Amino acid sequence: LNAHAPKRPRILSGMRPTGRLHLGNYLGALQNWVALQDSSENLHMVADWHALTTDYEHVDQLAPNTIEMVTDWLAAGIDPEKSPVFIQSHVKEHAELHLLFSMLVTTSRLERNPTVKEQVRDLELEDTVSYGHLGYPVLQAADILLYKAHLVPVGEDQVPHVEITREIARKFNSLYGEVFPVPAARLTHFPRVPGLDGKRMSKSMGNTILLSDEPEVIAAKVKTAYTDPKKIRVNDPGNPDGCVIFAYHRAFNGGAASAIEAACRAGTLGCVADKKDLAAILAEKLAPIREKRRELEAHPERVREALAHGEERARAIARETMREVREAMRLA
Ligand code: SF4
DSSP states (O other), X not given: OOTTOOSSOEEEEEEOOOSSXXXXXXXXXXXXXXXXTTTSEEEEEEOHHXXXXXXXXXXXXXXXXHHHHHHHHHHTTOOTTTSOEEEGGGSXXXXXXHXXXXXXXXXXXXXXXXXXXXXXXXXXXXXXXXXXXHTHHHHHHHHHHHTTOSEEEEOGGGHHHHHHHHHHHHHHHHHHOSOOOOOEEEEOOXXXXXXXXXXXXXXXXXXXXXXXXXXXXXXXXXXXXXOOTTOOSTTSOXXXXXXXXXXXXXXXXXXXXXXXXXXXXXXXXXHHHHHHHHHHHHHHHTHHHHHHHHHHHHOHHHHXXXXXXXXXXXXXXXXXXXXXXXXXXXXX
C-alpha cells in the first residue's frame, strides 16, 4: 500500500442491476463482499450506467432491478452502515471523472482490451460497438479512482480493466501531480457453478437458482438439473465430473463432496436421491437470506434508506476527489 492508504484498504466493487441474484452471483462476488467488510472499507455500487453500455434500449427494468438486487445484497449480509451501498448514476462525479480520463487513453488501447474484444465477439457487435461500450473500462477507472480505492477484487477476466485503471492513474499523476493511488487487482478465486443445464449460469439462459427461491422452487429446479447421462439406473456407476448436482455439492456441501463422489462412482447413490439431498441442503443454506429478505420486503423503506445514506457517504468522498482533480488540472 502506498502513502494514500487509509487504515483499512478501501475497495470499490459494483454489479450491474440485474434484479434478483442467483447462486453464481453469490459465489462469484457477494459472498466475498460480505467476508471482506470487517477487514476493508468497502463501497458497493449499483453500476446502472455500465448496464447501459450493452443494454441501452431497455431501461424500464433498471429501477425495479436495482431495488431487487440491493435487497439481495442486504439479505446476504451486507451491512450498509459498514459498507455504503449506492447507485452510480446518483453520484454525477463519476461522469465528470470519466470525461476527463477519456482524454488520457487512446482508442487503440481500448480496442486492444481482450475482455471487450471477447464481448464484442460474443454479442456480435463487430460493426456496431458504441463509443460508450468501448470506453466502459475508462468509466470503471473513474469508478475506482473517484474513491481512491487501493484494491479491486476481480475475477481473471477483469484484470485487463484494472490494468487500464492503473495506467490512467499513473498518467494523471505524472501529468498533473499525485492525486490517485495506483490500485492493485486482487484476484479472487471462487467456485464457479454452472447453470442447471450445465452451461454458464445466467438469467437470460433461464438456468438459475435464485438466492430468494423458496424450498419447493429449489427442489423443482434441482430435479431438472443436468447429471451424468450415462447413469440411467440407480445402481449404474456414475461420473460426477460435469454433473451439475455435484458442482453444487462441491460449492455448498464441500465436506460431503468426496463421499458423494465415491458413492456415485460405486453406483450406491442414485441421481434422484442425490438431487433430493442437494435441494434440502441448498434450501437450508439459503434460509437465512430468504428470512432476511422477507423482513426487508416488509420494510422496503430500509433498502431505500440504505441507498440514500450510502449515496451521501459516496458523494462526500467523490466531491473531495473532484475538488483535488479540478485543482490539479487547473479547472478550479
Ligand atoms: S449420483 Fe449425484 S453426482 Fe452422481 S451423476 Fe447422479 S446427481 Fe451427479
